[in-house]
Amino acid sequence: MRRGKVQLRRIEDKASRQVSFSKRRSGLFKKAHELAVLCDAEVGISVFSASGRPYEFCSSSSLENTINRYLQFSDAKQDVSKHIDEAQNHGKDFACPTINSELMEIAPWSLSLKTDMAKLDVNELEQLENELSDTFKQIQSRKTKLLMDTINKLQDQET
Incomplete structure (x- = not known):
């Protein structure tokens, strides 16, 4: 016995829609579990x-x-390629001139922030948190890239 082809459109009956959602959700999670295990x-x-x-x-x-x-x-893909391009364009005066300039902008701001922290509202604190999180992610991705490059070089040397 074959199943018929299902038309892809919204199911109008609320109860049928909920039943279909539950069954399909279970099937999706089952397939995801199979993919993970296999x-x-x-x-x-x-x-x-x-x-x-x-x-x-x-x-x-x-x-x-x-x-x-x-x-x-x-x-990491976007950040690493962006930082590599910027570092090549800026010359070799500093190890990473873009990060150096970003740190110089953040440092005075963060020092004054310690005294003004109580004055910030929730939106400003959230913005600060997002900026610091983005910076942290950039640092992690660059570090990962450098470690992967080092590992690849060592593997190439072994062969």
Whole structure:
């Protein structure tokens, strides 16, 4: 017995839509689990129902760690190539002139921030947190890139 082809359009009946959502969500999570086990992959899925209720599946310890790992590697590609291009264009006066100039901008600001921290509102604190987080991610991605380059060079030397 074959199943018929399903038309891809919104299911009008609310009860049928909920049943279909539950079954398909379970099937999706089952396939994600199979992918993780068979291919030793780290898989994370986040699904929100029509009512806004979140459902998640993660093959590792937490979905947040998986998302952070994804963001780190996707940002690393862009950040590393950007910093390499900028470093080549600026010459070789400093080891990393763009980071040096960014640190010079942040340093006085962060020193004055210690005294003005109580005056900042939630939005300003969130902006500060995001800027520091972005800077931290750039540092981590550059460090990862340098370590990977070193490992590759050592592996090339062994062969």
